[in-house]
Amino acid sequence: MGGSEVDHSKYPFIVYLYNQAEKTFCGGSIISNVWILTAAHCIKTASKNDILVFVGQGEYNLDTSKGSKVAEINNHPQYNDGTMENDISLLRLESEITGGDVSTISIDTTDVGDGVKVSALGWGYTEPSGTQASHNLKKGDMTTLSKQKCGAIDTKFTGNNGPRICVAADTGTDTCPGDSGGPLIREVGGKNVLVGITSFGTAGAGQTISVNCGGPGMISIFTHANYFKSFIDSTTGGLRQIEGSPNQEG
Template sequence: MFGLTRARKTAVVAATAAAAATALLNAPTAEAASSRIVGGTTTTTTAYPFMMQITDASQKQFCGGTLVSATKVVTAAHCLAGESAGSVRVVGGRTYLDGTNGTVAKVSDIWVHPDYTDVTEGNDVAVLTLSTSMPYTPASYVGSSDTGVYAAGTTARIIGWGTTSSGGSSSNQLRTATVPTVSNSSCASSYGSDFIPSDMVCAGHTSGGVDTCQGDSGGPLIIGGVLAGITSWGEGCAQAGYPGIYTRLTTFSDEVTEQVES
């Protein structure tokens, strides 16, 4: 263990703000990917129409999500654990956090994986059901048999509004970057028993420099044009020798499909 880890979630939800602030002050460097992309470039929701902001009721973004059907969004369990449907909104088609365009949808149901307890224990996946449809092109996602997508060295794309440095400020504009997937053995050498290969996949450069960070939690890891992972956690952001950790979506694909089709 690396002590108390933090998922890469931006703590802005009113109901948990005080507790989150205390955690942010006291937590060590392991963080959830709630910051903006480190080492990336600016992009738009036109380029990535499936990219959703997950916000509180006042539309303050705290996580990302991926639209996989008109009314379903895949995100991280640690983003929604303890939240109620009434306290969450999903915003699509809005490139800038301070924008007013796009579509805002209320949430009618939150499914958090029933075995989720902590990011380092795996099962970091959730599905939101929207009260109204999103008029944007959804992303396809991996099936349970598509395990070959994670071959070490495969190029993966990360997207989000998270911080551009560990503990820094969130990016107002959507950002993106590419990182290579990392072998299970290499990731285990970095994270020890906190890395669960059945539930997690690592992506990042050995030298660091490019990564998801606080505020990017719940956003997509895109491989071969499809959703293959969910931004989950990591030791700091973009640190050499500590790649980002993402939910291995093939493991949970069938459960996600049950929620998407329900």
């Protein structure tokens, strides 16, 4: 919710995926010519035949004929659906991504820190009580928070260079249902890099993203992509770029 509509051509690494078993949708990021990075809670126990990935589409449209099929699902082996720890998944597509209207995004390998300007992308609900996806891709600008501020709400948070990244979510801009799995990005050297994966939001005391996104005292939690680089590398065996894809400027 909040944020502003953006042109998909400026962020051609983002995809959305539909879980046909759960009847839910999420975001994801293209990190190679066949690999999509998303959140494990978007997949849960779904089979590869349950998931469709929509590549190169700026408008949300569940035309299943346009969905790419998944050949392999790799949820993190220590993913915990109760605590949302290790909320990361890698999907290998059946067919290689081609064409000049899509591109990969590189994982940010620098320290994140506190007070860093970041942006979340997605087609999630635009109201806390909403039931409809945003028709157009939206981007919300946010700022990372300190361990002192976030740790009081999320006891699993150890700082922004740990497994989770924390941002303020009570400033009128927040991730909502449907944004899960999508990218948290920032600009480094004039290019967008992938910082995190949208995971969940909370204000403590059991209040979650699904019931109170953008509410008072809310924070949003993202899986820190670079923290899980060894999982990504061992699962993918190396990342190949998309031939002819554009370079991503900020």
